[in-house]
Amino acid sequence: MADLIVRDVHQTLGTVHILKGASFTAERGRITALLGASGSGKTTLLRAVAGLEQPQGGRIEIAGQAVLDSAAGLALPPERRGIGLVFQSYALWPHKTVADNVAYGLKLRNVPAAESKQRVAETLDRLGLGHLGGRFPYQLSGGQQQRVAICRALVYRPKVLLMDEPLSNLDAKLREEARYWIRKLILDLEICCVIVTHDQGEALAMSDNVILLQNGAIVQEGPPQQIYGSPATLYAAEFLGTNNVLRGAVSDGGTMIAGEGWTLRGTKQGAGPASSSNGTAIIRVERVAVADAPGPDRLPMQVEASVFLGDRWEYRLARGNLRLVAHGPAPLEQSEVWCEVPSRHVWIFPQAA
Numbered sequence: 001m002a003d004l005i006v007r008d009v010h011q012t013l014g015t016v017h018i019l020k021g022a023s024f025t026a027e028r029g030r031i032t033a034l035l036g037a038s039g040s041g042k043t044t045l046l047r048a049v050a051g052l053e054q055p056q057g058g059r060i061e062i063a064g065q066a067v068l069d070s071a072a073g074l075a076l077p078p079e080r081r082g083i084g085l086v087f088q089s090y091a092l093w094p095h096k097t098v099a100d101n102v103a104y105g106l107k108l109r110n111v112p113a114a115e116s117k118q119r120v121a122e123t124l125d126r127l128g129l130g131h132l133g134g135r136f137p138y139q140l141s142g143g144q145q146q147r148v149a150i151c152r153a154l155v156y157r158p159k160v161l162l163m164d165e166p167l168s169n170l171d172a173k174l175r176e177e178a179r180y181w182i183r184k185l186i187l188d189l190e191i192c193c194v195i196v197t198h199d200q201g202e203a204l205a206m207s208d209n210v211i212l213l214q215n216g217a218i219v220q221e222g223p224p225q226q227i228y229g230s231p232a233t234l235y236a237a238e239f240l241g242t243n244n245v246l247r248g249a250v251s252d253g254g255t256m257i258a259g260e261g262w263t264l265r266g267t268k269q270g271a272g273p274a275s276s277s278n279g280t281a282i283i284r285v286e287r288v289a290v291a292d293a294p295g296p297d298r299l300p301m302q303v304e305a306s307v308f309l310g311d312r313w314e315y316r317l318a319r320g321n322l323r324l325v326a327h328g329p330a331p332l333e334q335s336e337v338w339c340e341v342p343s344r345h346v347w348i349f350p351q352a353a
């Protein structure tokens, strides 16, 4: 069930058109990630859902109720939208205890003191903070502060939980853990959660559905495996993954790309022309392998360098003006090797002249 429906939201700030007709839905019990480069409009879109921005156009429904309808002049304030918000900075009150921070939203909503106390205790317990209710934010670690911020958003039992880069202030290890436990929490609570992130690993690992934004417009959406494995546009293909990006001339119905001293077979993607002097091929680095004998989809390449990455080696390979990066378990001599580039993983995007 879609607990959040966003239709054709337009937002102009000053003279800049920031959201250009954003539409998406987010389901109950699922995590939807808004992913995009810095400045693509993720925070602005989240703030529009929260009621912290006043879009010039569009309609937003939360749990079946319209909270924004520009045509009808309707725009409910944040506290009447049934949302919980977690900011990147956590935004805890420094002079209030953990319990008072969490209780604050209930007080604003006139929840009776006894009920408030019980709900605060329950929520703190659920996130493993039951013993810290009397502390002040400065007496907590970053990870604990983040949990308090999430408690504060959950305590009024929102229909939709909105989180803006909730993991970016944590160190790398805590971040990996938080991906897991936040996902588990949302699935257990069965609420609709929208998380903003610029980190593709986070979006892919945490969400059920990824919404990719580019310059204030949604360019693709789908489950993580689909958006990673079948990008619809060159932008989506390049934004996700670690890639070999090749430029060359495209021929043979878009299935061949060639540069100086090399030719690769591939699969045409997107709506471009069947041939073009100017095309781009994207190959995920993990799809390129090094072999020691010729075979289908293999071409001879020179190893220019082997770079140690800790858990594996990176090979820098060259042929004519073709440069490829591949990974493997052991260093390679500066010699000739066979490089396997399966044609179904060579995504060719021909550009119109």
Ligand SMILES: Nc1ncnc2c1ncn2[C@@H]1O[C@H](COP(=O)(O)OP(=O)(O)OP(=O)(O)O)[C@@H](O)[C@H]1O
Binding pocket: 013, 014, 016, 018, 036, 037, 038, 039, 040, 041, 042, 043, 044, 045, 198
């Ligand atoms: N109050 C404002 N006035 C004018 N322009 C703004 C304002 N707030 C944001 N912008 C612009 O809107 C665009 C989108 O900003 P937004 O903060 O939504 O991006 P973002 O995708 O969240 O980026 P980041 O990953 O850096 O947080 C940017 O170009 C930004 O400069």
Ligand SMILES: [Mg+2]
Binding pocket: 042, 043, 044
């Ligand atoms: Mg942002």
